[in-house]
Ligand SMILES: O=C(O)CCC(=O)C(=O)O
């Protein structure tokens with residue numbers, strides 16, 4: 001399931017992030033990719049050694065973790081530290097699948113990547129190209145979102161970033177290990193949760209809604225790891 005999560009960052013947060021990122025330092029993105037992905041990757045990444053980096057990464061994680069849609073759809077167990085990328089002058093990232101296991105170098109923990117996240121930080125009108133193309137069982141999806149909005153998608157999907165032919169595209173990206181590793185089960189739980197919220201708003205807390213909410217939690221208990 002691909003999900004658009006609107007307004008992860010406020011316009012003020014986007015502004016502050018962009019200003020801090022603009023100063024750099026930016027490194028060749030290929031250094032953080034596996035050997036196969038490195039061949040396809042022509043972008044820049046904000047240095048994780050920069051003094052400003054930890055607070056930027058923290059701000060991004062806090063904003064995402066606060067978002068109710070993200071919590072319901074991702075059911076996060078662990079979120080890798082956000083990183084920031086930049087595509088300009090034809091910069092692109094060809095078709096690839098993200099590494100399944102990644103090391104969180106701060107906690108020393110190995111994280112299984114169930115869900116990939118991109119939070120767009122550039123206004124879509126300020127650059128040409130740069131669509132994130134995600135292939136899933138229903139076909140190919142082109143994603144280019146307003147600054148501050150995020151897309152989450154299963155990390156098992158083949159995806160790419162089209163060349164940026166004018167302007168620059170800056171984004172925050174990360175990966176999430178979910179309490180529910182199976183994408184289909186996650187998507188069913190998300191649909192059930194969203195439907196229950198709507199029903200509760202329409203009808204209040206009836207006995208039936210309490211029972212269905214119980215089923216939601218019992219399924220989550222069954223499927224979470
Ligand atoms: O820039 C993006 O939206 C995605 C980046 C990406 O696919 C990656 O870093 O693995």
Ligand SMILES: [Fe+2]
Pocket residue numbers: 096097098116159
């Ligand atoms: Fe990727």
